[in-house]
Amino acid sequence: MPLNRVVIVGCGVIGATIAYELSQSPDLHITVIDAHAPASGSTGAALGVAMAVISQKAKGRNWRLREQSLRRYPTLLAELEAATGQLIQRNQGILKICFDIEDLPRWQSLQAIRQAQGYSLELWTPEQILERCPYLDVSRAVVGVYSPQDIQVNPTELTQALVTAARQRGVSFQFGEAVIGFETATSGATTICTGVQTAGQTFPTDRVIVAAGLGSTPLTASLPQPTVLGPVLGQGLRLHLAQPLGNPSSPLVINGNDIHLVPLGGGDYWIGATVEFPAHPDDPAAAIADFLSHPPDPSLLDEVLQGAIAYCPALAQGTITDRWFGLRPRPQGQAAPVLKPLEGCANGMLATGHYRNGVLLAPATALAVRDWVLG
Numbered sequence: 359m360p361l362n363r364v365v366i367v368g369c370g371v372i373g374a375t376i377a378y379e380l381s382q383s384p385d386l387h388i389t390v391i392d393a394h395a396p397a398s399g400s401t402g403a404a405l406g407v408a409m410a411v412i413s414q415k416a417k418g419r420n421w422r423l424r425e426q427s428l429r430r431y432p433t434l435l436a437e438l439e440a441a442t443g444q445l446i447q448r449n450q451g452i453l454k455i456c457f458d459i460e461d462l463p464r465w466q467s468l469q470a471i472r473q474a475q476g477y478s479l480e481l482w483t484p485e486q487i488l489e490r491c492p493y494l495d496v497s498r499a500v501v502g503v504y505s506p507q508d509i510q511v512n513p514t515e516l517t518q519a520l521v522t523a524a525r526q527r528g529v530s531f532q533f534g535e536a537v538i539g540f541e542t543a544t545s546g547a548t549t550i551c552t553g554v555q556t557a558g559q560t561f562p563t564d565r566v567i568v569a570a571g572l573g574s575t576p577l578t579a580s581l582p583q584p585t586v587l588g589p590v591l592g593q594g595l596r597l598h599l600a601q602p603l604g605n606p607s608s609p610l611v612i613n614g615n616d617i618h619l620v621p622l623g624g625g626d627y628w629i630g631a632t633v634e635f636p637a638h639p640d641d642p643a644a645a646i647a648d649f650l651s652h653p654p655d656p657s658l659l660d661e662v663l664q665g666a667i668a669y670c671p672a673l674a675q676g677t678i679t680d681r682w683f684g685l686r687p688r689p690q691g692q693a694a695p696v697l698k699p700l701e702g703c704a705n706g707m708l709a710t711g712h713y714r715n716g717v718l719l720a721p722a723t724a725l726a727v728r729d730w731v732l733g
């Protein structure tokens with residue numbers, strides 16, 4: 359029998375993108391299992407800012423993955439919109455405002471690197487920032503770093519579109535079923551996963567991909583090399599302005615002091631996010647329980663809002679229409695993301711631990727998994 363059954367555990371942006379990329383191979387029988395609805399984990403809290411060209415990563419795996427995503431995103435979004443007939447909310451272009459003169463040489467050097475790599479990064483004077491974005495306070499700004507090729511995409515809309523398009527190509531989705539373990543078979547020194555178990559049934563498989571975000575920790579706990587991911591809490595908010603900022607036909611995602619301002623259209627904006635580390639970093643299960651049993655500290659989100667108001671004063675007139683939080687899956691003892699074979703399960707792969715960059719890195723992750731599955 360050909361080895362063509364693939365089970366993906368998790369339907370956040372990572373699992374959904376993997377399912378979609380794999381669905382382009384008609385010989386594969388793909389099942390995605392999630393304990394909840396699509397995008398109900400970290401993905402549902404994300405702002406979807408994909409900082410590739412504008413990130414300081416210029417070489418190695420970190421840049422390679424970013425670049426692969428950057429190249430794949432335009433075609434991926436076009437394919438999804440054609441398949442589903444639905445527009446996916448997004449923005450083209452990110453402006454980072456820098457306030458520290460000592461950072462300027464780093465940006466000048468990055469600009470030269472990006473040019474050599476075939477990407478464009480513009481350095482704007484405060485006056486040039488004002489020309490494009492008159493609503494910003496540039497009195498303390500040293501330079502604006504504008505990246506026309508970087509994007510922001512709505513993570514929930516993206517994930518839902520991926521599910522719809524993958525389903526059209528025959529992928530089976532099982533929502534509301536938690537994976538509780540793996541059925542394995544051993545031959546000599548090799549153990550393989552033959553089935554993925556939920557409370558109600560076992561899904562026979564030839565390949566298993568663990569894309570379960572924070573849920574990857576308990577799933578790998580009994581394997582020879584558990585993958586430990588700790589939660590890092592992030593809070594965000596949605597704000598409405600009676601008068602939208604600047605020219606609504608050319609909105610820009612702004613970042614200042616690591617605070618994103620994401621235009622959503624119609625005078626609505628996302629602002630975020632906090633980065634809150636757990637009190638029990640060595641015990642991820644306790645840390646998650648801790649975060650989920652207390653409401654997050656509103657003063658930390660207010661600090662983020664004040665930080666955004668400092669560079670965009672008009673936000674002070676806005677009405678907050680929503681506040682939320684999510685837990686980012688951060689690998690412990692290894693770099694993010696965790697993209698590697700599943701130790702103790704020769705036909706398994708981990709695609710998890712994307713920490714602050716899961717939306718950015720989803721396309722590159724899916725391509726890496728596709729290459730592994732197709733050998």
Ligand SMILES: Cc1cc2nc3c(=O)[nH]c(=O)nc-3n(C[C@H](O)[C@H](O)[C@H](O)COP(=O)(O)OP(=O)(O)OC[C@H]3O[C@@H](n4cnc5c(N)ncnc54)[C@H](O)[C@@H]3O)c2cc1C
Binds near residue numbers: 535
């Ligand atoms: C406030 C905030 C802002 C962010 N902003 C950005 C941003 O601007 N750009 C960016 O790139 N990233 C951002 N991130 C990070 C991003 O959200 C994550 O890196 C990304 O969502 C991880 O995706 P995932 O699919 O691996 O995990 P998740 O979205 O958490 O999905 C994992 C899925 O696995 C399922 N699951 C878990 N265990 C099991 C099990 N045993 N059985 C079945 N199903 C299971 C869960 O139900 C869940 O649906 C942000 C995160 C937060 C919290």
